[in-house]
Amino acid sequence: MSATAVMDTGFEVSDVTGQKVLAVSDVPTDATIAELVRGLIGRMRLPPSDTAGRPLTYHARSDREGRHLLGSERVADAVWPGDRVVLQPNVDAGSVPCACAIAW
Numbered sequence: 001m002s003a004t005a006v007m008d009t010g011f012e013v014s015d016v017t018g019q020k021v022l023a024v025s026d027v028p029t030d031a032t033i034a035e036l037v038r039g040l041i042g043r044m045r046l047p048p049s050d051t052a053g054r055p056l057t058y059h060a061r062s063d064r065e066g067r068h069l070l071g072s073e074r075v076a077d078a079v080w081p082g083d084r085v086v087l088q089p090n091v092d093a094g095s096v097p098c099a100c101a102i103a104w
Contacts, residue, residue, distance in 0.1 A: 011083040013040055013060075020044050027075050033060050034071030037087060046087065057090040 010025030022044055027036065037058050041048070049055050060069040063084040070078075079085060 011079050011081060011085060013044070013085045013087060015044060015046060016086055016088045020046070029074070029076040031075045032071060033069045033073045033075060033078060036060065036075050036085075037071070040087060044087070046089075050089070058087045059090060061086045061088055 010023055012021055013024050014021045022040065024036075024040070037060050040046075041058055046058065047056060059071075061067065062069055062078065063086060064080065068088075069085070
């Protein structure tokens with residue numbers, strides 16, 4: 001039976017407001033950012049949908065690098081000990097029908 005290697009030092013994850021902060025440690029080194037985000041949404045009690053009932057998709061952003069982390073990146077490669085990762089909901093601008101009439 002093989003043991004899964006884990007990151008031995010932790011980092012912080014917060015929601016976009018900074019009001020919900022979670023210390024994270026013992027993440028498997030082969031885990032992806034997408035797997036990390038999926039696992040943290042429930043633990044942090046983040047809303048699964050917006051106020052209109054549309055499902056939310058969350059992305060991870062590295063405070064240290066100031067960039068969004070790709071879901072396919074390995075946590076061990078993208079996140080350093082002591083980092084802060086922010087979970088941001090994806091905001092899709094909805095299409096609004098034009099209320100104006102064009103007169104020719």
